[in-house]
Amino acid sequence: MSEWILALALGLLAGGSVLAVVFGIAGAGRREKRVQRQTLLPAIQVRLDRAQLGVSATTYVGRSLLYGVVFGLLMAVATGAFSTFFAGLAGGFAFVWARLEDRRNDRLNQYHKALAAAADTVVNSWESKPSMGRALEAVAQWGQGEVADDFREVATATRTGTSLSKALQQVADRRQSHVFDAFATALFLAAEQSGEVTNMLTRHAEATRQMANIYEETLDTQRGQRQDAMWGIVGPWGVLLLLRLGTIFTGGLGYGTEFFATPLGQIAGLMAAALTVVAYVSTNRTAARGMIVKRVPLEHGADDEPVEE
Amino acid sequence: MEYILGILGGVCFLLIWAGLTRPKALERPQMTKEEQYRLRSLRGGVGSLLATAVEDLASWFQGRATDEKTWRGGLHARYLQQLKMANWYWAPGEAAPPTPGARFWNIETMWASKVLYAGLFGLVALIGMGVFGLIFQWPFAVPLVVAVIAAVVGFFDPDRELAEAAEERRKQIILEMGTKVPEMRTYILAGRSIMFILRDMTDRPGGPFVQELRRIQAVYSLTTDVERGFEAVIDYCRPCQPLVNLCVDLFALHKEGGDLGKVLNTHADMAQHEQARLLRQQGQDNTQQMMYVVAATTLIVIFILVGAPAMWILVQTL
Numbered sequence: 001m002s003e004w005i006l007a008l009a010l011g012l013l014a015g016g017s018v019l020a021v022v023f024g025i026a027g028a029g030r031r032e033k034r035v036q037r038q039t040l041l042p043a044i045q046v047r048l049d050r051a052q053l054g055v056s057a058t059t060y061v062g063r064s065l066l067y068g069v070v071f072g073l074l075m076a077v078a079t080g081a082f083s084t085f086f087a088g089l090a091g092g093f094a095f096v097w098a099r100l101e102d103r104r105n106d107r108l109n110q111y112h113k114a115l116a117a118a119a120d121t122v123v124n125s126w127e128s129k130p131s132m133g134r135a136l137e138a139v140a141q142w143g144q145g146e147v148a149d150d151f152r153e154v155a156t157a158t159r160t161g162t163s164l165s166k167a168l169q170q171v172a173d174r175r176q177s178h179v180f181d182a183f184a185t186a187l188f189l190a191a192e193q194s195g196e197v198t199n200m201l202t203r204h205a206e207a208t209r210q211m212a213n214i215y216e217e218t219l220d221t222q223r224g225q226r227q228d229a230m231w232g233i234v235g236p237w238g239v240l241l242l243l244r245l246g247t248i249f250t251g252g253l254g255y256g257t258e259f260f261a262t263p264l265g266q267i268a269g270l271m272a273a274a275l276t277v278v279a280y281v282s283t284n285r286t287a288a289r290g291m292i293v294k295r296v297p298l299e300h301g302a303d304d305e306p307v308e309e
Numbered sequence: 310m311e312y313i314l315g316i317l318g319g320v321c322f323l324l325i326w327a328g329l330t331r332p333k334a335l336e337r338p339q340m341t342k343e344e345q346y347r348l349r350s351l352r353g354g355v356g357s358l359l360a361t362a363v364e365d366l367a368s369w370f371q372g373r374a375t376d377e378k379t380w381r382g383g384l385h386a387r388y389l390q391q392l393k394m395a396n397w398y399w400a401p402g403e404a405a406p407p408t409p410g411a412r413f414w415n416i417e418t419m420w421a422s423k424v425l426y427a428g429l430f431g432l433v434a435l436i437g438m439g440v441f442g443l444i445f446q447w448p449f450a451v452p453l454v455v456a457v458i459a460a461v462v463g464f465f466d467p468d469r470e471l472a473e474a475a476e477e478r479r480k481q482i483i484l485e486m487g488t489k490v491p492e493m494r495t496y497i498l499a500g501r502s503i504m505f506i507l508r509d510m511t512d513r514p515g516g517p518f519v520q521e522l523r524r525i526q527a528v529y530s531l532t533t534d535v536e537r538g539f540e541a542v543i544d545y546c547r548p549c550q551p552l553v554n555l556c557v558d559l560f561a562l563h564k565e566g567g568d569l570g571k572v573l574n575t576h577a578d579m580a581q582h583e584q585a586r587l588l589r590q591q592g593q594d595n596t597q598q599m600m601y602v603v604a605a606t607t608l609i610v611i612f613i614l615v616g617a618p619a620m621w622i623l624v625q626t627l
Contacts (some may be wrong), residue, residue: 012317012436079614178488181513185492189499200498207491207577214487214585221592225599232603236610243615256618265621272613279606283599290477290591293485293516 052176053100054107060096068092078241081260081269091277098226098284105219107146112179112212114147119183119205122190126198132164132191150175164191178293179211222287229283233276345399345406345414348421359425367420385416388471392419393545395474396520411474413467422467430463431456478517479549480587485518486551487584494573503559503569504535521546536560551576551583 045057053060072088118139125131125138133155140152150171157167168184186204190197243255259265348360392398392415399406399414406414413422438452489510496506511523524545525538532538539560546552558572 178485182488182492182495185509186495186499189495189501193499197499200495203498203574204491204495207494207581210581211488211491214581214588217585218588218592221588222595225592225596228596229599229603233606233610236607236614239611240614256614259618259621262621265618268613268617272610275606275610275613279602283602286595286599286602289595289598290480290484291588291595293481293488295514295516 048100051101051104053097053104055100060100064093064096065089066092067095071095074241075237075269075273078237078244079260079265079269079272080244080254080257081266083266083270084273087270087273087277091273091280094277094281094284098280101284101288102223102226105222108177109212109216109219110144111146111175111177112215114144115179115183116205116209116212118143118147118151119186119201119208122187123198123201123205126190126201130197132187133158135187135190164188176295179208179215182211183208218291222291225287226284229287230280233279233283236272237276345401345403346417348413348418348425349411363425363428364417364421367417367424370420370424388416388419390547391471391475392416394548395471395478396517396545397471397474398545412470419467419471423464426466427460427464430466431460434459475548479546480591481517482521482546482549482552483580483583483587485516486555486580489515489518490555490573490580491577494570494577497570497573503563504529507535518552521552536563539563551580554579 041057041061044060048055048057048060055063068089068091070088071091072085075084075088076082078084121139121142122135125135136151136155136158140148140155142148143151154164154167154171157170158164165188168188172181172184183204186201190201193200240256244257247253247255256265260269346364348363389398395408395411397406397408397411397414408414413419435452435456438447438455441447442449442452492510493506496509497503501509507522507526507529510519511526513519515522521542524542525535528538528541529535539556542556543553543560555576558576559569561567562569562572
């Protein structure tokens with residue numbers, strides 16, 4: 001019976017492999033060719049820009065390599081298996097990406113809180129004199145951080161003849177924030193409206209404050225989850241490091257040195273390191289899952305990825 | 310044994326020949342299906358060789374779709390609702406699927422997908438476990454039982470995928486409503502009409518909630534009847550209660566008249582409350598999911614890093 005299964009399995013495997021190779025070769029000529037070959041750094045830059053991480057690809061790669069080397073060396077020292085170095089190196093890239101995401105989220109959180117304050121400033125300014133130009137100037141003067149910069153830009157643009165909607169749209173495109181979008185709508189409507197809009201602006205200021213609070217609460221939850229998971233994942237490496245140091249300081253060879261020097265040990269070490277990195281990436285993704293609204297393209301295919309060669 | 314290997318070799322040769330020459334199948338007008346009833350993953354390549362068999366088998370399972378009077382009718386109604394909620398449903402007469410990347414887009418292709426994945430999962434399990442069975446001298450029944458279990462898992466995999474997609478979109482709509490409904494209220498407080506809101510908000514990029522507003526806008530531009538647009542959204546997003554409530558109230562206001570500002574005021578507060586509640590819930594769910602990963606990883610890594618050297622020494626000393 002086992003001969004039958006062997007014959008069947010080997011036959012199917014062989015047939016499948018040959019077919020895969022044949023289709024691979026036959027399909028190669030039909031792939032879409034891009035005019036210009038994409039090099040590595042621009043490709044990374046596109047991803048960094050899409051995630052709004054605000055660093056250049058060179059900085060990201062340099063910093064990731066630095067952290068990666070440190071992690072790789074720590075893992076190699078902890079186990080004595082040099083194969084873990086490569087997984088540590090890859091871990092550096094994931095770690096720096098996660099740190100940059102945290103920084104971006106913090107930046108956005110500060111921005112949203114400043115927007116809530118700006119909404120109050122607009123209401124106060126409008127109550128004393130209903131003029132959009134004056135309200136924009138007030139935020140540019142009294143607003144916080146990047147919000148003040150953005151409103152200075154809008155105020156300058158409108159003074160030089162650009163329409164308010166266009167000036168706000170430019171900032172909205174750069175910020176890609178739902179909170180700013182809603183605030184910009186309120187400002188635009190207030191400017192267009194001939195009647196009383198203080199009530200509308202007041203209600204919107206309240207809503208903006210609440211949106212900023214919800215965003216901050218979400219971020220705090222996410223950050224806490226990420227940190228808890230990170231310590232849980234790197235924990236075993238700390239345990240091993242302590243064991244090794246303990247055994248070395250008590251005159252021993254170092255826990256696991258003999259095992260991790262063997263090929264089996266090298267493979268086991270690599271597996272543990274790779275699993276750690278994969279779990280780190282996976283938990284970071286899970287922490288952010290379902291917490292932000294994904295934008296959908298206006299038309300099908302408008303936001304499609306370019307075809308990779 | 311030689312005969313089996315010979316037959317298998319012949320089959321492989323035939324498949325390679327078919328792959329290289331790609332003989333065009335005879336067109337049978339009675340069997341020709343529109344693109345929306347063909348499974349995307351079976352177009353071209355090896356898949357096209359399986360397409361007809363899979364789709365024929367699927368049509369046997371499918372029966373008369375939602376018109377079916379047996380237990381399948383209820384099941385199909387659920388599938389249809391989930392397909393609509395996930396915005397995967399490619400309705401008859403529509404030129405293109407709403408989500409081109411979806412694995413299937415109607416009941417026909419969903420059943421084909423179920424049949425295909427049951428077969429694939431079962432085959433992979435049979436081959437994989439067959440090899441292991443040979444190495445470890447397991448009885449023949451073991452790979453067979455595992456293959457049957459894998460086939461059952463494969464059969465229900467599209468159900469899981471569709472349910473997850475529908476649930477994710479429902480949550481995304483609720484999240485987006487937390488910012489967009491207050492924005493709608495702003496329009497109304499500034500004296501704009503509901504049609505102005507629809508036109509203005511659908512002109513800008515947005516998430517799935519804006520996508521639903523675009524549905525109202527699209528129906529309105531075809532029928533000049535905004536009520537039918539609200540009905541379409543209610544039909545598509547029935548499991549998303551906050552959106553259904555909003556549409557029902559807007560529908561009623563449009564029909565009966567009333568204070569739109571007051572209604573949107575209530576909905577804006579509710580939407581922000583729902584958004585906050587959902588985010589808290591999602592945070593808890595994510596933590597739970599992450600804990601499974603962390604616990605499993607820690608266990609395995611601890612075993613490899615600390616347990617394996619000890620076991621190795623034990624084996625060496627024996």
